Amino acid sequence: DAGVTQSPTHLIKTRGQQVTLRCSPISGHKSVSWYQQVLGQGPQFIFQYYEKEERGRGNFPDRFSARQFPNYSSELNVNALLLGDSALYLCASSFGLAGGNPGELFFGEGSRLTVL
């Protein structure tokens, strides 16, 4: 069974550019969450989507946005990139309100973003 898949795995952007990261959840999972992990830190929550609706938002600026598609895949967009946006962006899927145990997230390998 395929796990959570993310693309691209690595990318380099310059300040001011925009980036789109993609995530496909585990089959049967209806919830996708996005996390930012800066080097040496734990993951920090950005968004959760369930059934195409935003269900939670972390303390990130409006430059960060996301959406979920009818097939439950998701995109994270970051506009006007700053040097501080350099991080590993993790996508996690779960059953969400459709079942499963709370907090049991299944993470992808992440997209490593470097902003120069």
Added chain:
Amino acid sequence: GQQLNQSPQSMFIQEGEDVSMNCTSSSIFNTWLWYKQDPGEGPVLLIALYKAGELTSNGRLTAQFGITRKDSFLNISASIPSDVGIYFCAGLNYGGSQGNLIFGKGTKLSVKP
């Protein structure tokens, strides 16, 4: 906002030794979870705890949900080289988004054969 204090930050131990790490919070959580992250990969769930006082094992791993709901610990018995990695505690409150985990900063474990 909520923060988790995870300790120790790093550990360097001999193969076969037992390991203990813990996590404390200034506020309560409904769920405590422990994840492990290997280099170049995403975190993998090890143990989830749902009730205060709960003690749960997964093979050589044992974790407990503190009775005050503000802390948790993880023990690894008889460590082996593949235990190397970064261990994160995470807390969840049901009042918020169920995808909104609060993570600690991690404990980096190194095992010497």
